[in-house]
Amino acid sequence: MKTFTLVSSLLAAAYAAPAPEQAIGEARDVTQAAPVPIDNPLMRSTEQGVKVLPRMSMTEPKDGAKRTTVKYGNWMVSSTKMMSTIKLAQGPCGLAGCYVTAMEATIRYPDGKEANVDTNAWLHHIALFGTGGGGGSIWAAGNERPTLRLNTGSKYGFDFPSAFMLMIDLMTEDVKPKNLTLEITYEHVPRTTPGYKAATMYWLTIGEPAAKTGKYSFSTMPSIVSGAGQLLYSIGHMHDGGDNMSLYVGGNLVCKSVMHYNSRAGYGKDANGAADEHAGMAGMAGMAGAKGKAASGSTAAAAMPKTASGGMVGHSHTKRQHAHGGGGGLHISDPGACTDFGTVTSGQSMKATAFYDAGKYGLMEHNGAKERLMGNMRVYIGPTSTGLFG
Template sequence: MKASWHTQTLLWAATTTALVARDPEPYHYQPCTGDYCYDVSSLEPRFFPELESERLRISYGPFTTPPSHENNGHFKTYFRTNPPCYDCYLTAIKATLQYPNGTTANTNTSLWLHHVAIMNLVQSSTTCPDGAEIVFASGNERTEAKISLDGTVSAGYYINPHDLLFLLPELMNTAHITQEAVIAVDYEFVTLSDLSVEAGMKKVTPVWLDVDGTCSPDAGAVTVPKGVGERFSLEMEPDWRSDISGDIVYVVGHVHDGGTGVEVRRNGKVVCDGRAKYGETEGYISDEGHSGGYGYGDDGRVDRRQRRALGKGKSRGKKKGKGKGTVPDYDDGDEELSTPPRQGLHISSISTCTLPGRIEKGDEWTVEANYDFTKHAPMVHGGGLAPVMGISLMYVVEDGQ
């Protein structure tokens, strides 16, 4: 992801789709184009070597992030670029953040890959036909989209001869100095050939679900509803009614710090329960938190202004016309937390789901993000609670592929 990395440009993309066809000239193809193309390198492919697979690392940037006291250290942009290949199946995608010298940037060095989304401007979204198709999305947890399940399923996201990618990076700098960063995206792919046809490679369809509403022009980041308490849930409404059928290969989700996980439901039943983990490696442990703190003091007290906004646990909040806020039936009592969340621990992974079942036409789908600020410190911007997110991206092999 005021619009987030999801669809700051849904309407923009819809109006420009007709203008983005690439030059059909097959020679001198460059897998990265534009002002933000930093570097392209070949890596050893991990999957489908028998299909002459390839793996490219395309780096975008450098991006200059302002110091934390300017715009809360945020940098956002968007740009068009070529995909890594044409007539090919993307079998895995992963994004990381680096400094221009190639070393890793993370919360322990005061730089966050707050969000990055990759959209296909030429293809329409399944859940929002007026918007471009979201191929990949990630937060600072940097989850890999294992579309082929590490090469165990002959499937991938197909890139047509005239497709064009649109990247939306959002970075965050918690240092008091300007920093530069590069987003490195690893694309693993299999080219359409007699080999891949014989192997039965199938196309996947991305399905995007968002607590702020699938087709909202402001979709992505949600302001924490007033009065919901320190433990609350946000659910997408209305549900999305499926108009496709097929096998779900892989499901990945995303929440912000303070979140415990994200659930995907089909007809009211949980299909995927993505659980968030914190501080698993040193890259996700920082000394100062974000911009000097996450709303909790050293004594475990919640900032009074934030406390008043959150309200008591039995309150209920609702985001107008979009995400629905609910809380468990509990009373959080005193303003002091009995077990204050440990400072400086950030989301380091969110569990994913593989082969969780099928999607059928007429199914009702929704996504729910769960937050508990008593367990995990929330993100703050400018002294107030930062917006939260709850999204999920499913990859589906439709029937007939």
């Protein structure tokens, strides 16, 4: 991938987006949906860095929150070109604002069926960034489609902007075009909800190093915590071959996000054979993220995801052929999450290390070449004193 300026990235993505497209921001209330039983052992686990948070469809809303699913357009996608676009989009709360306490994304076919690796469809990656109360980088995911939840224990949420920039990459291996719709489901409470405070995200990334053989690791640049806070949620994003993303605060290991693998042939089952609603292959090239704390009042340019060196992230839109070799056809389906796992103090240094084992898991290939790797760690911190966002 190349490094672009913000303007050229936006223009390139705009030209790459197929037309016509539905309006951004079609929403529906899903608060009253009946919970689906949880039958995946990973979702019942309480082990930090191993557990997988249940999808919102499997749980009741917390603290009287409302759930809203927003459709962000639909696109015709084929194997001839990755669909990539950047859009100005709206959140679930409007101008009144809210704290978003949980969110997750998926893609669907026109009949409402979830589109995933079992039907050769990938939510390659998605990223939200913008200005306003939340500021900066907000959230990101690949095809593993993890659930973010900031109020598992304490009353925190993301101070969500009324509008934000939305980066979307969708892919398929099929020549015949697929009609895919992106959906994001939010759980949110009013800003006036007693006890709730705003969290922020630090984004640690290794960039896009070249793949190697055997066991090896890459570390991110350090990020300095700007105020005392609670470590609310952290999760890693890696490519196939990844074993774990480990987060260090002040030199001490505080979270080891373990990558769970699943075979393409066994889509819909976890490693223990239980039905897994969001099993699937990890986003093919993932998200090259921003190193960075989110600063209140930052501009859209400052919030644009960046490489470790600070350059703007761009994406290639050429045709890609994907080889699914290595590791017995296993692919990353779920990254383990850490929740409510400690505290940080102002001035502490955070960094993450991506551990790969290409011999054990195998690597992905694009056009006969090994795919460049990724290791991103999203760390959400809730303030316990003033100054966290300053």
